[in-house]
Amino acid sequence: xIQMTQSPSSVSASVGDRVTITxxxxxxxxxxxxxxxxxxxxxxxxxxxxxxxxxxxxxxxxSGSGSGTDFTLTxxxxxxxxxxxxxxxxxxxxxxxxxxxxxxxxx
Amino acid sequence: EVQxxxxxxxxVQPGGSLRLSxxxxxxxxxxxxxxxxxxxxxxxxxxxxxxxxxxxxxxxxDSVKGRFAxxxxxxxxxxxxxxxxxxxxxxxxxxxxxxxxxxxxxxDIWGQGTMVTVYS
Numbered sequence: 415x416i417q418m419t420q421s422p423s424s425v426s427a428s429v430g431d432r433v434t435i436t437x438x439x440x441x442x443x444x445x446x447x448x449x450x451x452x453x454x455x456x457x458x459x460x461x462x463x464x465x466x467x468x469x470x471x472x473x474x475x476x477s478g479s480g481s482g483t484d485f486t487l488t489x490x491x492x493x494x495x496x497x498x499x500x501x502x503x504x505x506x507x508x509x510x511x512x513x514x515x516x517x518x519x520x521x
Numbered sequence: 522e523v524q525x526x527x528x529x530x531x532x533v534q535p536g537g538s539l540r541l542s543x544x545x546x547x548x549x550x551x552x553x554x555x556x557x558x559x560x561x562x563x564x565x566x567x568x569x570x571x572x573x574x575x576x577x578x579x580x581x582x583d584s585v586k587g588r589f590a591x592x593x594x595x596x597x598x599x600x601x602x603x604x605x606x607x608x609x610x611x612x613x614x615x616x617x618x619x620x621x622x623x624x625x626x627x628x629d630i631w632g633q634g635t636m637v638t639v640y641s
Contacts, residue, residue: 446626448626448627448628450566452566456633457616457631457632457633457634458558458566458616458618458628458631459631460621460627460628460629463621463625463627463629464627469621469629501565501566503566503568503627505625505626505627506626508568508571508580508626509568509580509581509582509583510556510568510571510626511568512565512566512567512568513565514565515565515566
């Protein structure tokens with residue numbers, strides 16, 4: 415199985431800050447990576463697919479990059495509604511696997 | 522509106538069984554593979570199972586293989602997950618999720634989840 419390692423596990427940031435979350439796969443997955451946002455008590459929401467493609471309706475302050483084993487999710491200017499937990503997911507092969515999550519908290 | 526609505530969760534004793542359902546609307550259900558993903562209280566996301574568009578191909582996480590069975594009824598636009606031989610480790614919110622496109626494994630639509638609690 416492909417292991418996904420996210421860092422940091424949590425980050426404290428202020429509105430307007432630039433936030434970067436990284437995800438590392440235990441083996442190469444090309445660009446088969448998705449990013450999700452999950453708010454408390456809600457279902458996950460797809461933000462990014464194919465490592466860098468923005469899902470329809472997602473604000474452009476979210477961006478993704480990377481290929482192979484190393485990936486990044488960047489929020490260019492953090493907004494109040496962005497405080498949530500973020501997960502990466504490898505979409506290369508079954509079993510699908512998720513990173514452990516990164517909680518973005520208010521500083 | 523594209524929507525997934527799970528049902529069937531509840532309280533069950535160890536060793537018990539439940540059948541979860543996921544009703545789809547707003548899209549051509551039979552054109553998309555579907556997944557079940559679960560989340561234990563306070564924990565991260567864990568993929569459980571996938572079924573192909575026609576239902577002919579399925580796959581499972583090792584943690585549930587032999588105990589869970591995924592199926593679908595395209596005439597009813599409904600996905601199912603039969604869960605059995607339950608233990609405390611199966612306590613979780615169970616989400617159904619639609620793949621974004623044929624051949625893709627990112628999930629663009631998720632249901633609100635149904636809670637399964639295994640208690641003794």
